Amino acid sequence: MVSLYRDTGVVLRVQKLGEADRIITLLSRQHGKVRAAAKGVRRTSSRFGARLEPFCHVDVQFYTGRTLDVVTQVETVDAFGPGIVGDYPRYTAACAVLETADRLSAEEGEPALRLYLLVVGALRALAGRERDAALVLDAFLLRAMAFAGWAPAVSECARCGTPGPHRSFSVPVGGAVCGGCRPAGAAKPVPDTFRMLDALQHGDWPVAESMPNTIRRESSGLIAAHLQWHLERQLRSLPLVERQRV
């Protein structure tokens, strides 16, 4: 008896397989990260090749294979692709969203509902083009890190818990640090950078959007450094994110 199952998910990554097939990596609602083979999707005559591109939010039916599950049917839930690829800065930011989601959902088959909802929300915001792509990316990275248990401390000292505001930020310690706990080499961002990080963490868009380029750049740098420290590897897409000046 063939074992079939169905789930909705976001296509994180596609890899070529053989002549005309692809391996699709999805972040699904119920089954977490799923890797499945999609047969013949690189042919122009494929019935669902266009639905299995990165950024697509799809309803998929799989059958359980011996090594890889196989995609049998696909329906589009949200086509975020056209809204994203038509704008290069949004495309690079969305790629960083997908790569981060892929890294944070390391275990296949382990449900990651909050991360899935966060990815869908971030892609919807990027495709909707209402907010600056770099801000959406930074807000996504901060919240995704919070789900993974690595949220940087912003309003209190990461080591002793003393309420802030503080003047230093240390990635190895875990965020803002007070004068007593400050290790050597800690960064000294301007106070508005802490306000920016707090606004991005809590979705306070009026504050985040009012910040000048220097603050945005500094907070993006701290977020990227914090994320890559905890992931213990560099993200390929982050250096390629094109940040527009406001």
Next chain:
Amino acid sequence: MYEGPVQDLIDELGRLPGVGPKSAQRIAFHLLAAEPADVTRLQEVLQKVKEGIQFCDVCGNVSEETTCRICRDPRRDLSVVCVVEEPKDVLAIERTREFKGRYHVLGGALDPLSGVGPDQLRIRELLSRIGTTLDGVDITEIIIATDPNTEGEATATYLMRMLKDFPGLTVTRLASGLPMGGDLEFADELTLGRALSGRRAM
């Protein structure tokens, strides 16, 4: 595991794209049973392709000389350049016999997930090529023929942005829509949507 060179051959063949362990074993035993002259010919061709093939200075296509056959051809229209991702795409377009211009091979598509950005592609070479006049002819049209997938579309968007300020240059994109011989009911909504938005008067 087979002995020495046989296993080495299977391992090496297994590293080729699309060749799994079973196929590698089948090819290896086919070579083992083949006439020595056939194997020598294959060996010579492999060596020639590695030593004698280079990339065209002008378009980036594979070539036996510093300039490829298409770029050397005087009958080609110098004013139109078709931008493709890979050398195999040149062959695909040549098979149509519809295009008489020349090509520019980017060497891939923008794919941040694989660490490929604008600096890893031959975009700078394309821009400098547009700025120069060849045999008194300016390039007046760029046809972007990157793959109709996410990376290809993003590359087309990026190129469009870079090329829009060149005076007197028309930038076009290959049309996309329904494949010949298909049924409308089986078309996915993305393809059908693009076919509708790109419809033309008859």
